[in-house]
Amino acid sequence: MRIALVAATARGRAAADELAKAWPDRASIVDGPAGDALRTAFTTYDQVVAFLAVGATVRVLAPLLDHKATDPPVVCVDESHRYAVAVLGTHHGAADLARAVTTVLGGEPVITTASESADVTPLDSFAAHLGLRVADPAPLPQVATAVLSGAPVRLDNPDRWPLPPLPPNVSPTAENPAAIIRVGPAAPREHPEPPPAPSATARAPAAPPVTDGAARPGAGGSDVSRETVLEYAAPELVVGVGSARGVSAAEVDELIDTVVRASGRNPASLRALATIDLKEDEPGIVEAARRRGLKLITYPAVALASEDVPTPSETVRAAVGTPSVAEAAALRAARDAGRAAELLVAKHTTAHATAALARLWPRGRLALVGLGPGDPELLTPAARTELARASDVVGLGQYLDQVRGLLRTGTAVHASGLGQEEERARTAVRLASEGRAVALVGSGDAGVYAMAAPALEMAGPDLDVVGVPGITAATAASGLLGAALGHDHVLISLSDLHTPWPVIERRVRAAAEADLVVCFYNPRSRGRDWQLGHAMDLLAAHRPPGTPVGYVREATRPEQRVTLTTLRDFDPSEVDMRTVVIVGSSQSRLIAGRFVTPRGYRWADT
Numbered sequence: 001m002r003i004a005l006v007a008a009t010a011r012g013r014a015a016a017d018e019l020a021k022a023w024p025d026r027a028s029i030v031d032g033p034a035g036d037a038l039r040t041a042f043t044t045y046d047q048v049v050a051f052l053a054v055g056a057t058v059r060v061l062a063p064l065l066d067h068k069a070t071d072p073p074v075v076c077v078d079e080s081h082r083y084a085v086a087v088l089g090t091h092h093g094a095a096d097l098a099r100a101v102t103t104v105l106g107g108e109p110v111i112t113t114a115s116e117s118a119d120v121t122p123l124d125s126f127a128a129h130l131g132l133r134v135a136d137p138a139p140l141p142q143v144a145t146a147v148l149s150g151a152p153v154r155l156d157n158p159d160r161w162p163l164p165p166l167p168p169n170v171s172p173t174a175e176n177p178a179a180i181i182r183v184g185p186a187a188p189r190e191h192p193e194p195p196p197a198p199s200a201t202a203r204a205p206a207a208p209p210v211t212d213g214a215a216r217p218g219a220g221g222s223d224v225s226r227e228t229v230l231e232y233a234a235p236e237l238v239v240g241v242g243s244a245r246g247v248s249a250a251e252v253d254e255l256i257d258t259v260v261r262a263s264g265r266n267p268a269s270l271r272a273l274a275t276i277d278l279k280e281d282e283p284g285i286v287e288a289a290r291r292r293g294l295k296l297i298t299y300p301a302v303a304l305a306s307e308d309v310p311t312p313s314e315t316v317r318a319a320v321g322t323p324s325v326a327e328a329a330a331l332r333a334a335r336d337a338g339r340a341a342e343l344l345v346a347k348h349t350t351a352h353a354t355a356a357l358a359r360l361w362p363r364g365r366l367a368l369v370g371l372g373p374g375d376p377e378l379l380t381p382a383a384r385t386e387l388a389r390a391s392d393v394v395g396l397g398q399y400l401d402q403v404r405g406l407l408r409t410g411t412a413v414h415a416s417g418l419g420q421e422e423e424r425a426r427t428a429v430r431l432a433s434e435g436r437a438v439a440l441v442g443s444g445d446a447g448v449y450a451m452a453a454p455a456l457e458m459a460g461p462d463l464d465v466v467g468v469p470g471i472t473a474a475t476a477a478s479g480l481l482g483a484a485l486g487h488d489h490v491l492i493s494l495s496d497l498h499t500p501w502p503v504i505e506r507r508v509r510a511a512a513e514a515d516l517v518v519c520f521y522n523p524r525s526r527g528r529d530w531q532l533g534h535a536m537d538l539l540a541a542h543r544p545p546g547t548p549v550g551y552v553r554e555a556t557r558p559e560q561r562v563t564l565t566t567l568r569d570f571d572p573s574e575v576d577m578r579t580v581v582i583v584g585s586s587q588s589r590l591i592a593g594r595f596v597t598p599r600g601y602r603w604a605d606t
């Protein structure tokens with residue numbers, strides 16, 4: 001991703017410098033008279049940030065505009081950096097770019113598209129993160145209007161792609177729909193449901209693959225006009241290719257066309273080209289994959305030999321050690337990317353190549369999203385993005401209230417109470433297994449004393465899991481105190497709910513002996529009031545009484561309280577469950593009123 005920065009004034013130039021410094025790998029300043037620089041930026045970069053008036057920008061770019069899906073997104077920033085305006089390509093990156101600009105320069109993103117202001121998932125980039133592509137953009141405006149106006153819209157998603165939410169007027173059962181949104185091909189499915197066993201070893205069903213060139217029927221059975229059926233090509237196809245040495249890219253390319261045509265599916269649904277590892281450098285295959293933007297996936301012969309295929313060949317086995325390359329590789333790669341797969345088109349052969357086509361059923365999606373310690377500024381942009389993608393959000397009621405404003409219209413919220421962790425994890429995994437896009441949220445990082453582990457203990461291979469890291473209470477507190485975690489440290493939870501006390505005690509003792517900085521989570525509750533004092537005594541046996549101790553209650557929340565003291569003066573009764581306590585190592589010091597753990601030991605001093 002290359003971002004061009006264009007400025008005309010000194011202030012604009014200063015802000016451009018600041019952005020270039022913040023994004024050194026991505027952003028560069030395009031010099032020259034503003035008009036020329038803007039034209040160069042627009043025609044040769046992926047994204048443009050212009051420190052110019054919207055009007056001036058539009059006048060320069062107007063003759064260059066082509067299509068919103070292919071033009072680079074453009075953001076204009078006003079002279080005082082109060083606003084970053086998504087001017088062109090809002091749903092193709094400009095909205096995100098505008099937000100990103102304001103995280104560096106301050107100010108507010110200005111986004112003026114209808115769906116953005118109504119918090120409705122935009123249709124032109126709908127589920128782009130899953131690889132979905134609009135098959136034909138012509139019906140977009142009409143279907144988007146139907147969605148936003150509240151008219152009944154039917155959503156056909158027979159394979160259960162884990163789609164982002166849409167408003168409640170969009171549903172699989174909408175009657176007399178004004179429009180239809182369809183994910184995947186329109187043709188009636190011979191196998192509407194995938195084979196049952198979603199395990200890693202699931203086999204393809206013994207479906208009769210299409211072996212001739214007969215295309216399946218096109219968009220049939222619709223009760224609305226063509227203009228109001230919006231079809232998305234889902235990345236459900238994998239082409240398997242085998243070849244003789246020296247095959248041309250053109251031959252491979254044509255053969256891919258043949259098998260895709262035979263399937264009746266949209267060529268935009270191809271997601272990968274799979275082959276045997278012997279062919280990973282075969283120029284014709286590599287080039288054919290590159291031209292179509294397909295990922296090249298290779299497998300060793302032994303992996304392919306174990307696939308059940310319709311057209312095995314002993315000649316092929318003798319040559320490369322597996323009776324099938326094209327069919328086996330297609331099937332294997334499709335299954336690896338989905339919860340199940342089937343061979344759709346059996347082997348087709350030309351003079352120097354073979355190809356076969358497999359399709360997959362997608363996995364449900366489980367995002368484990370850390371919300372940070374409290375302050376919305378400490379919720380990462382990645383977490384915001386995931387929350388906007390979720391059809392279902394699962395979490396503790398108090399955290400869900402924090403993020404409700406970030407959810408798209410139509411998101412189902414599953415709130416639960418304190419102590420219902422197992423139920424929360426179970427709900428999230430069940431919904432994701434049903435093919436939904438689930439965000440399981442927790443404060444701090446979702447993987448630190450939180451929901452990620454219980455959820456993943458229950459989750460099978462039929463899910464795609466996305467971990468979105470969060471800023472933890474420990475790092476937030478360390479930063480508020482100074483640089484408390486500046487050198488080796490350990491987190492220890494003092495809650496004996498999940499761990500027996502003797503185990504906790506053993507860990508505290510070990511940390512004391514190892515001279516680690518210790519950060520205590522869950523330090524003290526009404527029913528658990530002696531453990532913290534006891535743990536501090538264990539540490540005090542190994543470090544000086546003047547060792548810094550810092551504790552932060554409600555870090556980064558309005559009621560935040562930061563306290564800095566020493567082992568000698570520490571009073572456990574000041575601490576409760578909304579607090580983390582950080583105890584320094586023997587090297588930690590108070591420097592100018594800040595808790596600092598120097599990086600490394602200064603040997604000369606010890």
Ligand code: SAH
Pocket residue numbers: 373374442443444445446447448449450471472473474520521522523552553554555556557577578579580
């Ligand atoms: N996943 C969280 C931890 C949850 S366990 C994280 O990554 O930080 C709950 C414990 O975390 C609380 O008992 C408290 O010790 C600590 N905690 C969470 N948020 C806090 C905050 N804002 N300020 C202080 N302590 C916090």
